[in-house]
Amino acid sequence: MSEIIHLYHTNDLHSHFENWPRIDKFLKERKELHQETGEEAIILDIGDHVDRWHPYTEGTLGKGNIELLNEAGYQYVTIGNNEGITLPHEALDSLYDHAKFKVLAANIYYRDHERPDWALPYWIHTTAKGTRIALIGLTAFFQKFYSAMDWELTEPFEELKKQLEAIKNKADVIIILSHLGINDDERMAEDFPQIDVILGAHTHHILHHGRLVNDVLLCGAGKYGFYVGQVEMTIDRDKRISKQTAMLYDTNDFPEIEAERSWIEDIYKTGAQTLNEVVVDLPEALENDWFKVSTLTKILGEALREWSKADCSFLNAGLLLDGLPKGSVTKGDIHRICPHPINPCIVEVNGNELKEILMQSRDEEWPHIQVKGFGFRGKIMGVMHYDQIEFEEMENGVVKAILINGEKLDADKSYKLAIPDMFTFGHFFPSIQRSNRKEYLLPEFLRDILLWKLKRIYKEAKS
Secondary structure (H helix, E strand, O other), X not given: OOEEEEEEEEXXXXXXXXXXXXXXXXXXXHHHHHHHOOOEEEEEEOOOOXXXXXXXXXXXXXXXXXXXXXXXXXXXXXXXXXXXXOXXXXXXXXXXXXXXXXXXXXXXXXXXXXXXXXXEOEEEEEOOOOOXXXXXXXXXXXXXXXXXXXXXXXXXXXXXXXXXXXXXXXXXXXXXXXXXXXXXXXXXXXXXXXXXXXXXXXXXXXXXXXXXXXXXXEEEEOOOOOEEEEEEEEEOOOOOEEEEEXXXXXXXXXXXXXXXXXXXXXXXXXXXXXXXXXXXXXXXXXXXXXXXXXXXXXXXXXXXXXXXXXXXXXXXXXXXXXXXXXXXXXXXXXXXXXXXOOOEEEEEEEHHHHHHHHHXXXXXXXXXXXXXXXXXXXXXXXXXXXXXXXXXXXXOOOEEEEEEOOEEOOOOOEEEEEEEHHHHOOOOOHXXXXXXXXXXXXXXXXXXXXXXXXXXXXXXXXX
């Protein structure tokens, strides 16, 4: 007798709760429907549910997200890089203390190579009709970042080999919860044809009806809760998949939930209330402007250099979304103007390399560029601000000389340059991306060092 199994999956919510009430209702209704018809339904999240740009996540350090997953009836999740490397070690280690679901993350360990109690390498889900489904979770191989946060990651494909061997002869169906990205998912399907389904994430890819690669079904449901994915599998009497289909549900097509707008507002306010602590008192307002260097940008640039103990620094004004008012400033105010999960980074460069990077940073088109991803949660790049870096220009705007700490840049000298870590990704600065002389300073975000600097300035001003 055949059996029908449904997988419902979400990924990369990034704490965009605007669609959550509809997702919650949809999943509960579908699970109830399948129970009534005697069909199995499994609900999974493929990571990056947590994102500290939202005050509810920031205020609860992600534990509020876990409550939402519990309430919606999720059964299995894996972690993404936002859970893994934007939370302090202790916060991740306790994140799932009250989870009612199983966390599958095969390639994360403590530094002594012991596996955390909360991270299972795999789980065998046995359906009511006896089909054994092996579920394996893998997270993105951001080893440098995890190491800085006192975790150890194993290479995902090597770990997968071990886990596939461990479940050999224990499972009828193999499903991977992959927070690795579409390119790795395609490679995985080619290298491991014994896998049946890869539920994907990380690269925010949208596969409306899945994609078959080497007879492995690849799936992806975009980001921000715009979609909920469904895989329907028919299992024959020999416990093999005889048919499988994939589809995505657009949550914009779901009917509006009663009071959903007030719920969205309330969860924001709830988070904001947890960040009400006054952290500094400003004797004057600090303005910010994306298109010219302003006081607050200067303070952040100086803080970045000092915190990193670097020779010089630069950053883009768009990292600050607003200024700060005169008077009491709360944690919430700092979070509101600098919500990015972006860390300081030090790059060691020689004078010639530094000159090349600085000249690239002066691209006239950059201030208006809209930036997506790389941890940036703002709108546009904004102008560059330089700390301990000066450009001597001729009348026609050509750079005659570059000064570092007031001295002419020395082509053979070694310099420590402090930057936001977003500049080490993508195509901003190819030489920085390729460099193996980078040090990421974790777990502090830019907003943490901004607050550190503000406290120093205005405490000194009082004294």
